[in-house]
Amino acid sequence: MNGDGAHDADPAPEPAANHLAYRLHGAPGAHGPLVFAVPHAGRDYSPDLLARARVPLEALSRLEDRLADSLADRLIAQGHHVIVATQPRALIDLNRDEREIDLRAVTGTPWNFRSLTSAKVRGGLGLVPERLTQIGHLWRAPLSYIELRERIESVHRPYHAALAAALEATRRRHGVALLVDIHSMPPLRETPGFEGPAPRVVIGDRFGRSATDRLTDLCADFIRRQHVPVAINSPYSGNHILERHGRPAQGIHAIQIEFDRGLYLADDLMTPGPGLAAMQRLLAGLADALSQELAGSALPFAAE
Numbered sequence: 001m002n003g004d005g006a007h008d009a010d011p012a013p014e015p016a017a018n019h020l021a022y023r024l025h026g027a028p029g030a031h032g033p034l035v036f037a038v039p040h041a042g043r044d045y046s047p048d049l050l051a052r053a054r055v056p057l058e059a060l061s062r063l064e065d066r067l068a069d070s071l072a073d074r075l076i077a078q079g080h081h082v083i084v085a086t087q088p089r090a091l092i093d094l095n096r097d098e099r100e101i102d103l104r105a106v107t108g109t110p111w112n113f114r115s116l117t118s119a120k121v122r123g124g125l126g127l128v129p130e131r132l133t134q135i136g137h138l139w140r141a142p143l144s145y146i147e148l149r150e151r152i153e154s155v156h157r158p159y160h161a162a163l164a165a166a167l168e169a170t171r172r173r174h175g176v177a178l179l180v181d182i183h184s185m186p187p188l189r190e191t192p193g194f195e196g197p198a199p200r201v202v203i204g205d206r207f208g209r210s211a212t213d214r215l216t217d218l219c220a221d222f223i224r225r226q227h228v229p230v231a232i233n234s235p236y237s238g239n240h241i242l243e244r245h246g247r248p249a250q251g252i253h254a255i256q257i258e259f260d261r262g263l264y265l266a267d268d269l270m271t272p273g274p275g276l277a278a279m280q281r282l283l284a285g286l287a288d289a290l291s292q293e294l295a296g297s298a299l300p301f302a303a304e
Contacts, residue, residue, distance in 0.1 A: 019162065021155040025072075026081040028166040029173035032291040035166045036075055036082040038182045039094040039159070039241060040065035044086045053090075054140045063089040063129055065184040066261060066270060072182060074280040075287060081166055085159060089129065090138070092151045094159050095239045096120065096127040101148070105130045108145040120239070127156075160244065167245060167252050176294055178215060179254040180287070181241050184261045186269075188235070199231035200263055204238035204256035210246025211253035215290065219255060222289050226282050228263070257283075 018024055028035065041064060045057060053060055069084045076082050085094055099116035103109060105128070115121075124131035128148065131137045163179070170177035188198040203219050205211040220230045238246075238256040246254030259279060266273035 019158050021085060021087055021159045022162055023084045023086055024081070024162070025076040025084070026079050028081045028169035029177075031079040031081065032287075033170055033174040033176050033294045034080060034178050034180060034287055034290060035163070035170055036072055036080055036180050036182060036287075037084075037163055037241070038065070038069045038072055038082070039085045040089050040183060041067060041069040042085045042087045042089065042091075045088055045090070049088070049091055052139055052141070055135055055138055059132065059135050060088065060090040060138065061270075062132060062135070065089075065182075066265060067272060068182055068184045068259070070272060070276060071184075071259065071264060071279055071283055074284040078284060078287075080287060081170070083159075083163055083166060087155050091128075092155050093125070093127055093129060094156060095241050097240050098127060098152055098156060100126040100240075101128070102126050102130055105139075105142050106145055106148055107142045110145070113145075127152075163241075163245060171251050174294070176251045177253070178211070178290060178294065179241075179245055179252070180290070181238070181254065181256045182283075183236075183256060183258045184264075185236065185258040187260050187262045197229045199229045200260040201228055202231045202234070202236045202258040204233055204236050204242065204258070205254075206238045206242050206246065207233050210238060210242040210248070211255045212248055215253055215293065216255060218289060218293055219257065219286060222286050223282065226285075228282070 043061075043064065045060065050057060072082045072084070097116050099114065100118055100121050101115045102121050102124070103115050118126070120126055128143060128151070129138060167177045167179055185202065201223050203216055203223075205213075205216045208216075216232060220232055223230045236256065236258050238254075242254045242256055245252065261269045262273075262275075264273055264276040264279040265271065
């Protein structure tokens, strides 16, 4: 450990530059052991993507975590490292495995390609979303396998490489790193097993597999103190991003936070609402609490 409390180690990977797939804010580890990411708020719809769609842009935008990147504005101003995906979820879903593909919606797949089935794929929300409830199929024609590979190589892989590099750089600097993956959800009416008001925030840690309970419980307790109903892992426990990047045994933890869109958007659930500033403050306060919890505890966390 050096004089300022940081942990000596081999040089960390160089942080990636801005890319087609994302924008970067802050330097990894410069403002503490947290890395924030917003994977589902991208709005860079290309003319080619819109031409392929059989539905209007307004329908494709239903796939977004609408304006969830605005929740991180205060974090960015404070110097936290934040990775914001720029490409829309309609193009490719960064929270899916590369193999979560509906083969009926892709042409020209090699004979030896092995897809990964899941409930999300069966529901039309695989790596490339195919259909939405009450809207139906989104695209005029199946996607070619060549185009699918291009999306993976130009968007999906670079995003995850940047996220992995940021987490590793942060872990090397502080001995521990925590990914806070920011999402938003439609208002919940009721949640099985959840008593009281429907949760307005859901924290996911893949049932303890992507982060220690200590961090998840701290998040839940902090948010409850702001008088916001919270649930843990129900109905959203996290998906590919947490599974891929959360490695508590190696000192890299990952949690997902889903915000009810009604907390920060207007009644149309499309434009900024009066609660946005309060949610920005809540997230910044949570970042301070998590940083304080992790300060000085890097070695115990890294050894779990």
